Amino acid sequence: MEEVPEVRFAEGAGSTLAYEVFGDGPVTICVVPPMAQNVELAWESPVIRRMLERYAAFSRQVIFDKRGTGLSDRSLDIPGLDERVDELRSVMDAADVDRAFVHGVSEGGPMAIMFAATYPDRVQGLVLEGTAASLLSDEQRAARSTPEGMAAARGRWEEFVDAWGTPRSRTVGMFGPSLLTDEDFVRWWPHYERHSASRDALTELFRMNGDMDARGVLDRVDCPVLIVHRTDDLVVPVERARETYRLFREAGVTVELVEVPGTDHWTFAGDIDAVCDAVERFTTGRTGPGGRRATAPAPARHPVRVRAMGRFEVVVDGSPARPGDWGSRQARTLLKRLVVARGWPVPREELTDLLWPDELSDRLGARLSVQLSAVRRVLGGAVVADRSTVRLDLAAVDVDVERWFRLDDDLAVARDYAELLPEARYDDWAVPLRDRMRDRFVTAAHRVAGAVLADPATRGAGSEEAVVLLRRVLELDPYDEAAHRVLVEVLHRDGRHGEAVAARERYEEAMAELGIGDR
Structure with missing residues (x-):
């Protein structure tokens, strides 16, 4: 060459x-x-x-x-x-x-x-x-976890970095001692060092090597x-x-x-x-000229869909990911948190607190890397990480939450709604998005029902959708007075008098619990 x-x-x-x-x-x-x-x-x-x-x-x-x-x-x-x-x-x-x-x-x-x-x-x-x-080794890690051990390690780094890129460079003697007799190489090497990394970068590399x-x-x-x-x-x-x-x-x-x-x-x-x-x-498969090792075909890129509404599921090429694919519960929790962030970066410190809330260790960063690897493996990528944050690449994976937020038709918004991650109902990190999605559903359902009530031609099967949506709203909030009133009106208008009476009774019971009399 x-x-x-x-x-x-x-x-x-x-x-x-x-x-x-x-x-x-x-x-x-x-x-x-x-x-x-x-x-x-x-x-x-x-x-x-x-x-x-x-x-x-x-x-x-x-x-x-x-x-x-x-x-x-x-x-x-x-x-x-x-x-x-x-x-x-x-x-x-x-x-x-x-x-x-x-x-x-x-x-x-x-x-x-x-x-x-x-x-x-x-x-x-x-x-x-x-x-x-x-x-x-584990022994070296334990030693570095002490102030004295870290100070000793830092002293060795500083000595090495101080000589980097100069005729005093220690690199050849440590990394390639057999080359010390090659005067041309020894003379050229500091020049190579200066074009390979700055001293600041080298210091950071030394620090990070111990964490890997x-x-x-x-x-x-x-x-x-x-x-x-x-x-x-x-x-x-x-x-x-x-x-x-x-x-x-x-x-x-x-x-x-x-x-x-x-x-x-x-x-x-x-x-x-x-x-x-x-x-x-x-x-x-050979040690000399000739011969050829057969190579496997290029991997197919499989579509990945993440479901977070109603229940959590990841589907790869039409098949749900199996529990064993994740390696641990933490990997699933990590992906759920990234889904809830909707493509925005989540601080690494927040993620380690979420996954290991009661642990104090300098190894949590490495453990987070393991869980990120598991998520990437299931998704085929789709995770973007930097030194301080992690986010989900929404262009690389189909998330039902994102599809739902892109809907601009009230009926579709209300009909396709399902609770966000029911299994994480009481987790603080999921509450803001869950509340926002619920409010969007309730607003859309009210608009659909209001349009049905305002159109005399919409009766029977045509208004059943509104009845179903209003009942779903009342499951979320039994004290939604507007939903109670519209539901009673729609049922009464459609001649469903028995259902209208029952709906009226539930309405009055809910208002009585709030101390509000019949209006």
Whole structure:
């Protein structure tokens, strides 16, 4: 490959994402980036270029700079784990990739796992290289949860960041110690760092790395998994990969662990052939030239409908989602809350309070990411998240509440009305929308009944609709005097005298309870 691939840009997740497509192998591999990179500048290094060309020899590669790094949008915050899921989806859509192998490298591993669990129809296989479902052990997390532990971690970050992009950079010694003898690479690397991420972005990346944890979604990964890890990796210890392998096995996932000798964390440092051979064998079913792995057909995009009026139900391609599809009750509650928000952003803090009201933990953000993954998996997407809020993408899913609000005919509004989420009747977050919908129904029903009463030609079957609607209004509010009076008048006018007398008695009883005499 002689030329640097064209840099393209995808619009998605509220930002612009730089990506490249190169190679003409029989399979497509979408690479989830490590901490910070620059897809264009990486080709300047003969060391990195050798790795890229090695992968391009057996696959079509799609690589991108995540938001806040490289050539992607740097005006916005570094994205969280569940935001990055939709960044990859946006890049795949822009590159016309329906289904591919997803290759998570280093920091990109948890996000690659989350993507596979969220969009299983788009992932043919999952490759995890130099990474794990959680980059920290539980012991490390516990230590960081203390003021002393966090101060120590912050001190290490600050030392690393302070040298970033300068001749004092510590990155090569940590991530690729075998390259320390390559003077040209060591001299070039600070230049690459400066074009990959700012110091502020790097600080945020370090902080967020400790929060990323995809262990809660491993049982939702349906595709085969390859884990490749160097045995003496100085950045992500091989024990993290071994834990991920064990958890995948316990979840019943088809998984293979390949341990490669070496201390380098970067693929392009040390013996790259051992790593690339394992990836080639997994993705193509071969280890050398020739041969071709059959690929599955592109996934069909299924229409999704959400019902919240009368009862809660999600229907995908004509079939209701099963209870097991959600993984937990919290995922259903999360979607209900987003439906009630009607496309407006809901603060993450509000969502964690809703789902775990009695818990105080620094892990609630990671648990929310797991529930967002479950919702996206059922809906096939349709959730837009940023660092502080989450919202439902109403353009990607058909919600009955939205269809009902678009009705402009009183009869249709009244006839199609049903109570919003009856099972959440006493939840404060649903009350304002439920009251608004009820008021709209009552107003429409009164207009329909008033029009029927005002038209002498509307009798019998023609006025039955008004009778039904007025009775529904009185079920909601037994003290609606106007509904009582019109109902009595319509029944009396239509010659339904027995029903009119009974309706009159109920009217008088209701008014008596309010202390109002016969008018």
